[in-house]
Ligand SMILES: Nc1ccn([C@@H]2O[C@H](COP(=O)(O)OP(=O)(O)OP(=O)(O)O)[C@@H](O)[C@H]2O)c(=O)n1
């Protein structure tokens with residue numbers, strides 16, 4: 001993730017990203033909408049949002065989910081982070097209809113990047129290349145890769161009609177970036193159609209579409225072999241033990257269950273403008289917690305409980321200053337990553353339980369929402385409870401919040 005900058009001071013403030021995730025995944029054949037299918041223990045959509053939800057890229061992210069299906073709602077809620085408004089809307093029968101539904105949710109946006117959740121491992125650099133070309137004046141931008149096969153055009157009987165010159169062919173990916181008003185117009189005039197990408201609509205409307213360099217890792221997860229490829233690629237992209245652990249990980253996860261304890265404390269910020277993020281949720285109108293991160297003490301305590309149970313270090317070991325890609329990452333994202341790391345160390349997560357102590361926010365009305373959001377991130381049950389300290393201590397004085405968490409792991413079967 002790139003270093004966050006305030007969206008209001010950059011073109012990100014006028015940019016919206018639409019992540020289409022409403023497809024059924026028929027070709028993947030997993031028996032569930034594709035965006036819900038797990039990759040390294042988390043929904044495909046969660047991986048795509050790890051990168052797309054970044055205040056340096058866009059102030060608004062619209063996630064388009066399958067119509068009449070609320071199973072991705074918790075993943076959408078958990079993706080929110082400071083400086084980015086994440087909105088969920090329901091999609092349509094076709095990809096084109098889903099993009100149109102996303103566009104309708106961001107009438108104010110000046111630039112739009114449209115991204116497939118199915119291209120789950122696309123990098124921040126690819127988003128930046130597309131956004132950069134838009135900022136430089138292009139009205140439509142697609143990332144593309146040169147093709148290695150010779151491509152034939154065929155008729156309906158499968159007979160070759162021509163052989164396009166290979167050096168001029170590009171296999172295009174997402175995100176695709178557009179001047180928002182031109183894209184709205186192109187969608188309006190093609191309403192009801194089923195064009196497979198938005199650049200196609202812009203071409204039909206006469207716009208010049210600029211190609212920027214694509215990347216292998218942005219491949220679309222379409223068939224089961226693509227999901228296997230994504231699992232392998234994720235394993236390769238992960239830093240090795242020498243890069244991450246300053247403690248030796250257990251050679252294997254021996255014996256029976258293991259518990260771990262984690263504690264975190266954050267003071268309330270003196271800046272009244274700081275927003276509160278706690279238990280993976282945004283709390284509008286509440287004063288925020290201070291810290292280099294979003295200050296989500298609940299999520300941070302849960303991470304430390306997991307690391308402690310697995311015996312693989314702590315929050316600083318994995319997300320400290322030597323890992324700048326986590327600078328400014330939300331507590332929810334860190335929790336998702338912590339879960340992945342303990343699974344990689346050979347454990348299954350039985351459950352995580354957190355209690356925080358603080359006078360505010362008033363937690364009980366949103367407890368179920370927080371449990372659902374964090375459970376979706378963790379891929380395991382997470383329960384959060386809260387208490388006050390009867391006016392005692394820094395929590396009772398209203399100076400800050402403390403959180404304690406326990407995690408129960410067992411060796412993976
Ligand atoms: N009605 C649809 C169809 C597709 N998509 C999204 O468009 C992207 C690219 O589509 P594709 O890979 O074809 O996904 P599916 O339609 O789910 O796959 P299939 O065609 O195998 O059913 C995916 O992120 C998918 O979720 C969408 O939002 N709404």
Ligand SMILES: C[C@](O)(CO)[C@H](O)COP(=O)(O)O
Pocket residue numbers: 095116171172173174196197198220
């Ligand atoms: C937008 C796209 O990913 C660019 O390659 C592609 O066109 C999506 O097509 P699909 O038929 O929805 O998979």
